[in-house]
Amino acid sequence: MTATRLDAGREFLARRRFALVGASREEKSFxxxxxxELIRKGYDVVPVNPALAEVEGRRCxxxxxxxxxxxxxxxxxxxxxxxxDAVRDCVAAGVRRVWMHRGGGPGAASPEAIALCEAAGIAPIxxxxxxxxxxxAGWFHRLHGRFRGVHRESRRAIGA
Incomplete structure (x- = not known):
């Protein structure tokens, strides 16, 4: 069976503890x-942002x-x-799993960041x-995934 982006994302989230790099100062930011939402669902998320001491009641x-x-x-x-730069920090910290978020906009990925991961032996999401x-996840996120082809990719991987 071929692993999909969705499988990789679920495997990442199964870890339950990870850093969220780029936690915004803006309370209404994505x-x-x-x-x-991750905290609400019981994840031990560690916020990372050099401009903040605390985010959502957690040390940053x-x-x-x-x-x-x-x-x-x-x-x-x-x-x-x-x-x-965030990938360089991850590599320096010994992080072996990196997820470059992508939502409705351009997301976090850049060709340089992907190349840095690959050079370090990391297969980024x-x-x-x-x-x-x-x-x-709510209906909106499932619908968004369908438009982006994420769920089609999963069905192809399992032969459905």
Missing amino acids: SRHVLR FPRVQDVVPPVDAALLMTPPARTA VDLCPFMALPG
């Missing part, structure tokens, strides 16, 4: 919405390598121009919104 770390205890996975919700892989 990254904060994702952070709140300036870089991935500053997280204590360390994480081995990171969800990057950074602008594409900053994602390569790209072109997938966390809500598409999150158990119990």
Whole structure:
């Protein structure tokens, strides 16, 4: 069976503890919405942003390598121009699982960030919104996944 983006996202979320790099200062931002929903669903999400000391009641770390205890996975919700630096931080921290968020906009991935992951032996998750892989995602996120071909990809992988 071929692994799909959706499978990779679900495997990532099965870890239950990971960093969310790019947690915004703006309470109404999408990254904060994702952070709140992950916390609500019981995930131990560690926010990372050098400009914040605390986010959603959780200690915020300036870089991935500053997280204590360390994480081995990171969800990057950074602008594409900053994602390569976030990947460098992940590699320096020993993070082996990287998810470059993609929602309705351009997402976090950049060619440089993807190349850095590949050079470090990391197969990044790209072109997938966390809500598409999150158990119990609402109808909007399932519909969004259908438009993006995520669910078709899963059905092809299982031969349905």
